Amino acid sequence: MKLSKKGEYALRSLINLGIAAEVERELVQVAALAKSERLPVKFLEQIFQALKEAGLVESQRGKFGGYRLAKPAREITIGQVVRLIDGPLAPIGCVSQSAYTRCTCPDETHCGLRMLMLDVRNAIAGILDRYTLADVVEITLRKLRRNGVPLPFSAEAAAKRRTRNPSVARRGARRPARNRLHETEGVLHQIFGEYSI
Amino acid sequence: MKLSKKGEYALRSLINLGIAAEVERELVQVAALAKSERLPVKFLEQIFQALKEAGLVESQRGKFGGYRLAKPAREITIGQVVRLIDGPLAPIGCVSQSAYTRCTCPDETHCGLRMLMLDVRNAIAGILDRYTLADVVEITLRKLRRNGVPLPFSAEAAAKRRTRNPSVARRGARRPARNRLHETEGVLHQIFGEYSI
């Protein structure tokens, strides 16, 4: 049930792009993204081609170019990214919503194993399609701020443009709690505090 | 987030062994198991070596030998089997309970991606460690009986031994509903009817 390195790198880098957006930095170069997470540059380049082709990021070519999110982080679910890079979430083809393939068992609709795996796929999708980049960015930012760590991708940005108001970072709209999971399930859900305060 | 063919074959075959047990058939040969699910025999042989080594099945060698479950189906969780054949359930090493490996990110305890993946791993484990072979066997049997399909591994068994009482199939003890999932979650949970009747 693995997430590939490619998938992990994609997510880590997109999270960083999300942070960059939050800190008003317009463009981030692949080299910078790679450095901040210690990832192989050329490999990450490839990944970004895929992300761009899928419309998740957009690029500016040439000197001082780079990448940015192509839409608000709130509109990019983790599930989208994982599916794009690693394929369907379902453990077996016959329970995939996005890429169904028939399996070998005779009566599929009542196969015990299939129904179990359907539950698994729904559990996975229930999380990965529920949470967006914005959620993970928010958590990461909280942590960084609590620890007093300077936010990545903000230093140069702050030095460069003092023209606009960098203090009024538009905080993401409150998450529209689509309730598919039980309240006690999920670290993230608890962190978001609808329960813990 | 794939389950390997090996894992799938292992589960399918164990389910069949569970059915065999329910029908009072003591031993089933790899060849018979392979035939009933149309799996490559030699490959399945290998898989059963692993299952045996792990203590999930036991074997009788020689003519009219075969395999049986080494313990009641109720005591074999799906998670055990998947971990044995496919390794940890966790999408990334740093959230694995059974085989933790440190990941590259600096502050692991508050990494946003990690917490998300922890939720995913818990969701998967919450299902696969909750349900046992007996559950899947029960579902499969229900289906077969409702469709009037003759149960596999019962024909010869019935002809061979009329000595003991084959009618009093010991029905598995009622599942001890360990409630970690919400009541509305899960096809299997609904099928088991604690809600639908």
Next chain:
DNA sequence: TTTAATTCCTACTGAATTAATAGGGTTTAG
């Protein structure tokens, strides 16, 4: 107009994993 920095594109590659296949050795019932 040149230069440096960047994305873009395509090909290649070594290692690991997957999904088997192959071939026999050992045990046991009849």
Next chain:
DNA sequence: CTAAACCCTATTAATTCAGTAGGAATTAAA
């Protein structure tokens, strides 16, 4: 003694994974 089974080890073809490599095209700025 033999047939039917499990047991054991090696091999392999195909695929995927995780990158590397090398340059072409584009762009901002000196």
